[in-house]
Amino acid sequence: MKLEDIAKKAKVSRSTASRVINNDRYVSADARQRVLKVIEQEQFEPNPAARTLVTRRSNIIGVAIPQTANVFFGDNSYYPMLLQGIAEAVNKSDHAMLLWLAESHEVRDVFAKRVVRHRQPDGLILTSVVDRDPLFEYMVKHNRSFVMVETPPAYADRVSYVTIDNVGAAAEATRHLIQIGRKRIAHITGQLTIQDGIDRLKGFRQTVAEAGLLYEELIKPGMFAAEFGYRLMQELIPLRPDAVFCGGDTAAIGAIRAIHEAGLRVPDDIAVVGFDDLDVATKITPALTTIRHRVMDIGSTAARLLIDLLDGRLEHPHHFVMPTELVIRGSTGGQG
Amino acid sequence: MKLEDIAKKAKVSRSTASRVINNDRYVSADARQRVLKVIEQEQFEPNPAARTLVTRRSNIIGVAIPQTANVFFGDNSYYPMLLQGIAEAVNKSDHAMLLWLAESHEVRDVFAKRVVRHRQPDGLILTSVVDRDPLFEYMVKHNRSFVMVETPPAYADRVSYVTIDNVGAAAEATRHLIQIGRKRIAHITGQLTIQDGIDRLKGFRQTVAEAGLLYEELIKPGMFAAEFGYRLMQELIPLRPDAVFCGGDTAAIGAIRAIHEAGLRVPDDIAVVGFDDLDVATKITPALTTIRHRVMDIGSTAARLLIDLLDGRLEHPHHFVMPTELVIRGSTGGQG
């Protein structure tokens, strides 16, 4: 069944049938009626390839996730939530989502090449972009449409992105630790090749510095994974911190395990704050004080942004800063 | 840059250029050389839409995940692992993956319609198919290419799928509980609208029946989610079971929580066995005895199967049964 057949059955030309489908104004009510009826009874859907060929739009947006080990699966629900958010926006605007996942330990170059080569999607949502990321560099250089879900590591002024105020949120978390009277506050950072990690460190450092509590030896460069939290906390314990702010919840979980194994108590001996408010934050004992941000909203905002950009409804570059919120729980002496 | 331009630069006709790209035998070494060189220096990629239009193949496979709440994200890494497996197979055969996620509480009908309407993918991978699933019914009825990652709820003889031996694995888990001397073995089932849940119940029931230990009141219909494990275990405790086999690890986690809250010990008072060997299985205390199956392998096998089916390399219908393994841990008195 093709458009031609629909037109024939509705006794109009193919052009008119096409106009009906594309909501063109210049169609008589009568003709429109007839065409719609035939479309309905034939369950007709236009061939997307033919359509793409002429309109140069596939209505597909791509999502690239370049690092999956320990992040995509494992104890971290960040990407699933992000995808869920993207899916909602994508559905709403009648698009589809093409998903690119890096293989377990694929080098970024190979992954980038694969994503770039396929030219199906109209635009891309980029996640976990690192400094000198080949995929990112390529997209910028070739002027291809994309948005990011974090602050970009470079070219921030000519890239569109959705992010949260990492510096501010980290500062808020740190202030909270200061307010409950902690004096030796450690920081296990997130990945410092990703802007999120860098900004959180910045917010932390500023805040402790202002309070006269900056101790460089209490800052440990880590990653968004439980093992790092665990191992780095073990290194920190001999330095006698009374609080630790972790760049991510999973790292915080690892840190708490290390603290408990050392025979210390949370929060009495060491208070712990995480970041992200993942599901696990409430599943451990004590429940984790953390920074909440709605990952799903970030995803749907990013998708909407990309589509608006593609449709010319929004100017490029465009930035969104999504709100965060400090959630106080047992790990810093709150309830739960 | 289109094929025409490449041909011109290489001083051949468009046909010959096309032949080179599609590895046609009838091209002189000389011509091939020239074309390849131009393609290389121009970084040329054929327009996928044009190609799809004529070949009727998009080299895209779709993945439909109709239930996301409490499953896609949350404490369950099943889908992410599945996607990762699919991605690997899809990459290897130079395809792409289109992901369809249901909205939070979207009814199956709406979701099915959305997935079916878009005709981009050549075939679909269906997950979490329930009895009378509209998407499933549609695919079967309209003879569209798809494979499932569980045993289908119907038409098993004319549907291609990848699954595990749920009956056998559940029997093995149950036998293990019997072997360690348990007499009152309960079962919190998985979702009984999904074949996996039904088959696991079947394996359980057969095994306890053979041992003369079947007590219907100890069988609780549940779902693959922690809340269900928790609540149903609370109902079970007054019935004094000395073991419980849960249809999924997350339910088992909930069950353990209920047991602990009742002041009982695992495994001393009640031994617990899960199913799936999710990440969380080793993250709780005591670590969970469970049935392991490589979800990633299921994903990649399913994708490979679908592509082989589409390419005519395999006959439809085709079934794969992937291996499982009982992993004994602390929750039934093993190590850890």
Place this chain on the structure above:
DNA sequence: TTGTACGCGTTATCAC
């Protein structure tokens, strides 16, 4: 308001 005719970038089918 409607229809004709052309073009989108490929692959497939022919002759040569």
Place this chain on the structure above:
DNA sequence: GTGATAACGCGTACAA
């Protein structure tokens, strides 16, 4: 081996 040329199914400028 190679090169015209006809599809593939649709959108749209232009003419009517």
